Amino acid sequence: MSKIILKDYKQDLLDTVSRVTSHVHQTPVLTSSRINKLAGAQLYFKCENFQKMGAFKMRGAINAILQLTDVQKEAGVVTHSSGNFAQAISLAARNLGIKAYIVMPSNAPQVKMEAVKSYGGQIILSKPTLASREEEAEKIVQEKGATFIHPSNDYNVILGQGTAAFELLQKHPNLDIITAPVGGGGLIGGTSIAAKYFGQHCKTIGAEPASMDDAKRSLDAGKIQFNDGGVTVADGLRTHLGDINFPIIKQFVDDILLAEEQQIIDAMKLIWQYMKIIIEPSCAVPLAAILANPKLFKDKKVGVIISGGNVDLENLPF
Amino acid sequence: MSKIILKDYKQDLLDTVSRVTSHVHQTPVLTSSRINKLAGAQLYFKCENFQKMGAFKMRGAINAILQLTDVQKEAGVVTHSSGNFAQAISLAARNLGIKAYIVMPSNAPQVKMEAVKSYGGQIILSKPTLASREEEAEKIVQEKGATFIHPSNDYNVILGQGTAAFELLQKHPNLDIITAPVGGGGLIGGTSIAAKYFGQHCKTIGAEPASMDDAKRSLDAGKIQFNDGGVTVADGLRTHLGDINFPIIKQFVDDILLAEEQQIIDAMKLIWQYMKIIIEPSCAVPLAAILANPKLFKDKKVGVIISGGNVDLENLPF
Numbered sequence: 001m002s003k004i005i006l007k008d009y010k011q012d013l014l015d016t017v018s019r020v021t022s023h024v025h026q027t028p029v030l031t032s033s034r035i036n037k038l039a040g041a042q043l044y045f046k047c048e049n050f051q052k053m054g055a056f057k058m059r060g061a062i063n064a065i066l067q068l069t070d071v072q073k074e075a076g077v078v079t080h081s082s083g084n085f086a087q088a089i090s091l092a093a094r095n096l097g098i099k100a101y102i103v104m105p106s107n108a109p110q111v112k113m114e115a116v117k118s119y120g121g122q123i124i125l126s127k128p129t130l131a132s133r134e135e136e137a138e139k140i141v142q143e144k145g146a147t148f149i150h151p152s153n154d155y156n157v158i159l160g161q162g163t164a165a166f167e168l169l170q171k172h173p174n175l176d177i178i179t180a181p182v183g184g185g186g187l188i189g190g191t192s193i194a195a196k197y198f199g200q201h202c203k204t205i206g207a208e209p210a211s212m213d214d215a216k217r218s219l220d221a222g223k224i225q226f227n228d229g230g231v232t233v234a235d236g237l238r239t240h241l242g243d244i245n246f247p248i249i250k251q252f253v254d255d256i257l258l259a260e261e262q263q264i265i266d267a268m269k270l271i272w273q274y275m276k277i278i279i280e281p282s283c284a285v286p287l288a289a290i291l292a293n294p295k296l297f298k299d300k301k302v303g304v305i306i307s308g309g310n311v312d313l314e315n316l317p318f
Numbered sequence: 319m320s321k322i323i324l325k326d327y328k329q330d331l332l333d334t335v336s337r338v339t340s341h342v343h344q345t346p347v348l349t350s351s352r353i354n355k356l357a358g359a360q361l362y363f364k365c366e367n368f369q370k371m372g373a374f375k376m377r378g379a380i381n382a383i384l385q386l387t388d389v390q391k392e393a394g395v396v397t398h399s400s401g402n403f404a405q406a407i408s409l410a411a412r413n414l415g416i417k418a419y420i421v422m423p424s425n426a427p428q429v430k431m432e433a434v435k436s437y438g439g440q441i442i443l444s445k446p447t448l449a450s451r452e453e454e455a456e457k458i459v460q461e462k463g464a465t466f467i468h469p470s471n472d473y474n475v476i477l478g479q480g481t482a483a484f485e486l487l488q489k490h491p492n493l494d495i496i497t498a499p500v501g502g503g504g505l506i507g508g509t510s511i512a513a514k515y516f517g518q519h520c521k522t523i524g525a526e527p528a529s530m531d532d533a534k535r536s537l538d539a540g541k542i543q544f545n546d547g548g549v550t551v552a553d554g555l556r557t558h559l560g561d562i563n564f565p566i567i568k569q570f571v572d573d574i575l576l577a578e579e580q581q582i583i584d585a586m587k588l589i590w591q592y593m594k595i596i597i598e599p600s601c602a603v604p605l606a607a608i609l610a611n612p613k614l615f616k617d618k619k620v621g622v623i624i625s626g627g628n629v630d631l632e633n634l635p636f
Binding site for chain 1 (some may be wrong): 346348367368372456553587589593594595596597631632634636
């Protein structure tokens with residue numbers, strides 16, 4: 001993988017937008033006067049829960065696959081994920097007519113395996129450890145010649161995720177701040193590139209669960225930190241930053257705010273109740289952080305990336 | 319109230335559209351490739367769950383109030399409802415700067431009373447019988463000079479509800495069929511006027527729970543029939559037709575289909591899962607009827623009025 005030096009972020013994102021746009025939904029931007037009143041700010045929700053397969057991850061997956069050579073495409077792609085990226089790679093690959101191998105831990109929920117299968121992904125089971133996952137993925141690379149695509153620590157994935165914020169800024173060019181949840185760092189990295197080069201003095205503020213504050217600690221320490229255990233309802237945000245996205249985040253992300261578990265659950269419920277849309281707990285973290293820091297956002301125009309809507313309806317946190 | 323004879327439905331609906339449009343959201347029309355595949359048809363969902371106060375009822379309420387004289391507006395409006403119409407009248411009245419009296423049964427859920435209060439409605443409690451509700455409403459009419467507005471059996475309410483289907487047909491003029499749930503008859507009545515005069519050979523098909531099949535029996539018998547007990551998850555559809563909307567329904571509604579309780583719950587869950595939007599059980603009845611009658615809808619372009627999204631998130635049927 002290439003080092004992030006001397007990259008032309010602005011041109012790279014523009015190229016990504018023209019490459020990706022016809023393959024993804026241009027999702028709507030919703031607002032809620034009731035939530036605006038609670039926040040004391042103007043919030044613009046970019047609804048990636050309405051994206052193909054139900055999450056922004058489709059953008060990065062399709063961009064990474066579109067960048068492969070014909071020989072690489074012939075051999076297919078592989079990733080390890082038990083979440084949205086597994087579905088995104090499966091669907092993106094199917095839409096482009098290539099093979100996708102998905103390494104999933106043997107204890108992954110049946111419903112997630114079914115989803116991957118429904119999008120045409122071929123599942124390879126690993127032991128439920130990161131080492132085993134990586135080993136199984138490496139085996140596919142060796143045996144099939146497939147190209148490994150990382151869910152968040154990949155420049156093309158980062159750029160793909162940035163197209164959501166780019167679209168939001170095309171519609172609302174004068175946002176003061178864009179907020180997004182921080183998990184592996186792909187979304188916040190891409191978002192911060194879009195805000196830097198296509199906003200008018202638009203800041204990027206990340207949000208993560210207080211119990212998974214690795215990204216905040218990483219920014220503070222200037223090097224990547226990890227989570228030591230911890231539990232959160234925002235199950236998409238348990239991962240840590242990587243060497244490809246961290247330099248971007250250090251350069252372009254202005255701050256990372258934390259939200260407590262109950263604040264996340266309350267914010268999720270607010271969005272369900274007032275906006276009538278289904279969002280994952282992870283997407284509620286930015287709103288939770290906004291409501292917990294009213295002074296920071298007072299009277300500001302704030303973009304919020306609603307990252308996805310794949311929820312187990314029989315297992316809600318409220 | 320005037321009898322429905324010699325009315326110019328087409329002009330009346332056009333007038334209503336120009337009167338109402340600036341007071342309501344022009345809600346989006348969503349589609350789902352996965353639901354289309356299941357249905358074997360092209361479905362266009364008109365999302366009134368995103369309407370102000372979360373349901374189409376806002377349209378009829380605002381239209382009825384806008385038709386009042388200044389003297390009538392001065393004295394305010396009154397209705398009896400424990401559901402969405404109570405909230406719609408409260409918010410519509412507040413937005414127009416007039417008073418709203420809402421008669422609610424003393425056993426109405428606290429959450430519904432809070433919602434009415436939050437929109438500025440003044441609650442008058444009645445005993446939990448229709449007779450007591452009507453009596454309390456009549457008292458307000460006598461004492462305050464307020465104008466009574468019926469939730470569904472009122473020509474201006476019917477026309478207001480019809481603006482949702484009108485908007486849908488402006489966007490998708492070549493629908494073969496529009497479906498809507500049937501409760502008190504206001505929505506299906508207005509929808510059928512829109513389909514008749516602003517569609518190109520567009521049929522109107524109503525849908526109701528099999529356990530509340532009063533509208534179907536009414537159409538069959540040629541006179542209004544009632545529900546004798548019965549239980550349904552689609553709690554917005556327990557009411558019966560009225561003398562103002564039934565003549566319209568007889569004239570313009572092509573058929574009424576029935577859906578079983580489990581079909582309704584399954585359809586509701588499908589929409590939540592695949593479309594990532596929150597809808598009331600009542601809105602799921604048309605999709606349930608479509609999926610239960612695949613031959614009728616095969617390869618057709620079908621509009622579906624998603625009537626509202628006010629759900630108790632702590633009491634879901636799945």
